[in-house]
Amino acid sequence: MIEFQEISKKWPDGTAALSDVSVSIPKGQFCVILGPSGAGKSTLLRAVNGLMQPTGGRVLIDNVELTPVSACSLRRRVAMIHQHFNLTSRMSVAANVLAGLLPVVSTSRAILGWFTPAHRAKACALLERVGLNPKHVHRRAGELSGGQQQRVGVARAFMLDPEVVLADEPVASLDPKISREILKLIRDAARERNATVLCSLHQVDLAREFGDRIVGMRDGKIVFDGTPEEFTEERVEALYHGARWEDAPVVEGDASLDEMTLQLAVA
Amino acid sequence: MDMKPIPVPAQGTKLDWHLDQPYRAKHLLLLIAVFALLIFTGHRTEMDKMVVMTGQAVGNIVGLTDDSQVVRGLLRVGESMWPPAIGTEEEVARLTDLDREHLPFLASIETRERVEQHLNTDSLQMEEHREQVELLVKPLGYAWTVFIKMLETIEIALWGTLFSVVLSVPLAWYAARNYSYNRFTYTLARGTISLLRSMPELIVALFLVLAYGFGPIAGVLALGLHAAGFLGKFYAEDIENADKKPQEALEAIGAGKLKTLWYGVMPQVVPQYIAYTLYILDRNVRMATVIGLVGAGGVGQELKGRFDMFQYDHVATILIAIFIVVFLLDQFSARLRAKLI
Numbered sequence: 297m298i299e300f301q302e303i304s305k306k307w308p309d310g311t312a313a314l315s316d317v318s319v320s321i322p323k324g325q326f327c328v329i330l331g332p333s334g335a336g337k338s339t340l341l342r343a344v345n346g347l348m349q350p351t352g353g354r355v356l357i358d359n360v361e362l363t364p365v366s367a368c369s370l371r372r373r374v375a376m377i378h379q380h381f382n383l384t385s386r387m388s389v390a391a392n393v394l395a396g397l398l399p400v401v402s403t404s405r406a407i408l409g410w411f412t413p414a415h416r417a418k419a420c421a422l423l424e425r426v427g428l429n430p431k432h433v434h435r436r437a438g439e440l441s442g443g444q445q446q447r448v449g450v451a452r453a454f455m456l457d458p459e460v461v462l463a464d465e466p467v468a469s470l471d472p473k474i475s476r477e478i479l480k481l482i483r484d485a486a487r488e489r490n491a492t493v494l495c496s497l498h499q500v501d502l503a504r505e506f507g508d509r510i511v512g513m514r515d516g517k518i519v520f521d522g523t524p525e526e527f528t529e530e531r532v533e534a535l536y537h538g539a540r541w542e543d544a545p546v547v548e549g550d551a552s553l554d555e556m557t558l559q560l561a562v563a
Numbered sequence: 564m565d566m567k568p569i570p571v572p573a574q575g576t577k578l579d580w581h582l583d584q585p586y587r588a589k590h591l592l593l594l595i596a597v598f599a600l601l602i603f604t605g606h607r608t609e610m611d612k613m614v615v616m617t618g619q620a621v622g623n624i625v626g627l628t629d630d631s632q633v634v635r636g637l638l639r640v641g642e643s644m645w646p647p648a649i650g651t652e653e654e655v656a657r658l659t660d661l662d663r664e665h666l667p668f669l670a671s672i673e674t675r676e677r678v679e680q681h682l683n684t685d686s687l688q689m690e691e692h693r694e695q696v697e698l699l700v701k702p703l704g705y706a707w708t709v710f711i712k713m714l715e716t717i718e719i720a721l722w723g724t725l726f727s728v729v730l731s732v733p734l735a736w737y738a739a740r741n742y743s744y745n746r747f748t749y750t751l752a753r754g755t756i757s758l759l760r761s762m763p764e765l766i767v768a769l770f771l772v773l774a775y776g777f778g779p780i781a782g783v784l785a786l787g788l789h790a791a792g793f794l795g796k797f798y799a800e801d802i803e804n805a806d807k808k809p810q811e812a813l814e815a816i817g818a819g820k821l822k823t824l825w826y827g828v829m830p831q832v833v834p835q836y837i838a839y840t841l842y843i844l845d846r847n848v849r850m851a852t853v854i855g856l857v858g859a860g861g862v863g864q865e866l867k868g869r870f871d872m873f874q875y876d877h878v879a880t881i882l883i884a885i886f887i888v889v890f891l892l893d894q895f896s897a898r899l900r901a902k903l904i
Contacts, residue, residue, distance in 0.1 A: 345815050371817030382812035387830040395826045398818035406822045449812075456816065 297323050298344060298460060298492060302353035305339055305516075313339040314516045316353070321492055321509075323459075326483055328507035329496040330527075332536055336516040337496035341462045344494065345374045357460060372399040375458035377482065379465040381445040385438025389428070389448050392437045393419045396455030422451040426481055443474035450478065454485050461486050463495035467502070475499070479506045500532050640875060647879035651704030655697040670701045705877060709862065709884045716861035717888065719779050720847035723786025727847075728840060730791035735798030742802060742820055752795070759792025768854040782859035786850055790843045797839050801832040837903050841896040848892055852885050 299320040305313040314336045321327045329337045342348035343355050346367040355362045357370055375396070383392045394411050405411065411419075423433065426447040432440065437448055446466060453461060463482055467475035479495075483506055486493045497503045503510050504524040512520030512527070512535045520531055605611065616633050623631035655661060655672060666672070674697050681692045701707070737743045737752035764785045771781035802824070810827040818826070855863015862881055869877040 347811065347815055368817050371815065374816070376812065376815040378808065378812055380808055382808040384809040384827055384830050385806075386833070387826065391826070391830075395813060395818070396816065398813060398822045398826060399816055401822075403819070403821055407825055452812075462815075 297321065297356075297358055298494065299356040299359075300340070300343070300353070301356065303340070303343055303350045303355060304352040305336075305343070305348060306351045312516050314343075314350070317516070317518055318353075319511060319518060319521065321494060323492055324487070324490045326486065326493045326495065326506060326508045327511060328503040328509070329494065329511045329513055330498075330500065330503050330520075330535065331496075331513035335513040337513055338464050339516075340513070341376075341464050341494055341496055344460065344462055345371050345376060372456055373458055374460040374462060375453035375456065377446070377449050377453050377461065377463040377466045379468045381437075381442070381449045383437040383445055383448055383452075386436055388434050389423070389437050389440070390416075390419060390433045392448055393423060393451045393455060396452035400456065418455065419451070422454055423448075425454075425485065426451045427477070443470055443478065446470060446474075446478050447481070450481050450485065454489070457489055457491075459489075459491055461491050461493045461495075463493060465496050465498060468498055472499075475502060476505075500527075503527070643873070643875040644879035646876065647883060648705045648874070648876040649880065650700060650702045650706075651708070652701075653699045655699050658699060661699065666699070667701065669703055670699055673698050673700050705880060709865065709880050712862040712865045712881075713884050713888055715779060716851045716855065716863070717848060719782040719859075719861050720786065720844060720851040722779075722783045723790060723847045723851065724840065724844045726783060726787030727790035727794055727843060730787060731794035731798055734791065734795035735802060736824070738795055738799035739802035742824060752799075756792050756795040756799070759788055760796065761792075762789060764789045764850050764854050765857060768859040769857045772858045777858040777860070777864075779860035782851055782854050782861060785854055785859060786847045789850075790847060794839055794843060798832075798836060801835050802828055805831050834900075834903065838900060841900060845889070845892055845896060849885075849889060 297320060300317050303317045304315050307313060317336075317340060329340065331337055339348055343350050344357070344362070346362055346364075357374070360366055360370065362370055384395070387395075391409065394409075394415065397411065397415055398406055401411065401415070420430075420433070428444065428447055428451075432444065437445060440448065449466075461482065466482065467478050470478060479502060482493060482495070485491075495506075504527060507524055510520065510522060510524055510527045511518055512531070514535060520527065520535060616631070619628055619631040620633040622628035623634045663672070674695055677694055677696045679692045679694070680689050682688075683690045734752050734756055737748045738756055740749060743749035743752065767788055768781050768785035771784050775781045775784070805828045809831070810823055813823040813827045851861050852863045852866065855861040855865070856867045858864060858867075862884065866878060866881045869875075869881065
């Protein structure tokens with residue numbers, strides 16, 4: 297179980313990325329975080345493994361508070377899947393997956409790249425599980441396609457059988473078909489291990505399809521929290537309202553002009 | 564759900580669009596200042612004289628001026644350097660352990676007549692004295708000597724490079740801002756690197772020859788210390804500039820600094836490291852010939868000896884050998900790089 301208690305984060309320049317976010321995610325839940333760019337989704341995820349130090353509040357994982365002292369033992373129970381895959385591109389696929397074991401492997405073994413047979417077998421099993429085949433094992437990670445790289449990223453994340461999986465926009469740079477496959481992999485692999493998944497997404501349809509629960513964020517605050525059924529079109533509209541002008545600056549006549557000037561004044 | 568709308572500029576608002584000229588008066592002033600500085604330092608470094616002398620030399624070559632100091636100097640050296648010395652001749656009488664039945668490879672014994680002037684003490688006249696001298700002629704004798712010395716130089720360069728790599732790896736770890744333990748270790752490592760880099764090999768070798776005596780030890784240490792400063796700086800900067808994404812992924816699962824460096828940084832920077840190390844090897848071969856001048860072993864020591872004895876034909880052989888070695892090394896490192904990257 298992950299519990300955020302009044303987490304807030306102010307960047308040094310004064311912008312508030314998160315303001316007093318409190319939410320708790322029960323064990324085994326696939327929780328999707330939705331929201332426009334800059335809403336604080338990534339910042340919230342990164343608070344779970346301490347990649348981001350919150351300026352206020354605390355995070356508890358199974359009732360253990362994340363502190364610099366507990367971070368070391370907590371981090372190996374929290375896996376992360378990244379938007380840009382974050383693989384070492386010049387290293388082989390096998391080495392990238394085995395790198396997921398680094399917290400539990402001795403330094404000398406890690407430096408020699410001499411992993412135990414059990415560990416190597418596990419890497420192979422996970423690579424098979426995510427849909428790669430043996431000829432990929434010795435290829436450089438950077439040579440694979442985006443979808444394949446994210447499969448390697450998923451395999452790496454599950455090497456330590458994590459209790460929590462953080463997926464930071466895992467499919468943002470993939471096409472819809474592969475996006476669905478990757479999310480399915482994450483969901484199924486997490487279910488097998490009864491792992492909690494915290495996944496930030498941009499695609500509303502995918503959020504509805506995969507999420508047990510959807511948390512909508514906007515300007516560092518939670519503005520929606522409910523099941524996919526409750527996340528209606530109006531809610532979507534409200535969540536993204538006003539944030540879409542950046543992508544498509546459409547101005548509909550004079551009426552909206554007045555409205556906007558009014559909004560400016562309010563802001 | 565109450566939400567603040569994101570502010571949008573009202574339609575019709577005049578925005579301030581403009582692109583300025585790239586140059587202003589201050590650029591002209593800067594240009595004049597740089598020009599003045601160049602003229603000042605150019606005079607102090609005798610660049611004006613250089614232009615005049617080179618002009619004379621060119622004029623002399625095309626036949627416009629009668630005399631040129633530069634051409635005279637170069638011709639004199641050039642004449643005494645040609646042909647390069649390849650073989651050696653030694654007096655058999657001076658060789659104590661020569662086995663006439665088993666001469667060295669390619670060697671032969673030649674007999675020549677030597678004329679010497681002797682003072683006759685009775686008549687107080689100079690008399691010509693002829694004698695037959697046996698000489699052991701080795702047609703490739705000097706080339707072989709240079710080859711052996713060159714090999715020693717390459718060995719010095721190799722060991723110097725090895726030494727510098729071993730020394731610079733821990734230095735680079737501490738001198739990389741994102742991996743050093745704290746500000747103190749960072750400053751210490753950076754300071755050491757600057758110190759090592761600021762000491763030219765030749766001067767370090769000069770002092771190390773005093774400490775370790777003539778020979779390759781001083782050479783290896785001098786090359787290693789200087790190159791460690793160079794490599795430490797570049798290794799550290801590559802660690803700092805490496806792609807942060809894989810490092811973040813490993814940091815997120817708590818892999819620890821050393822393992823993160825090994826799995827998240829090293830694979831990405833290895834091609835650059837190989838390039839730097841090969842450059843250092845190349846540089847060390849060239850520098851190893853130079854530091855021999857102060858007695859730190861190798862072909863440079865031989866060069867210095869021959870130069871001081873005005874045996875420019877021998878010097879020519881050495882210079883050709885250096886050129887060949889540097890050229891071959893260049894080819895070798897280019898191939899190695901192409902293969903590894």
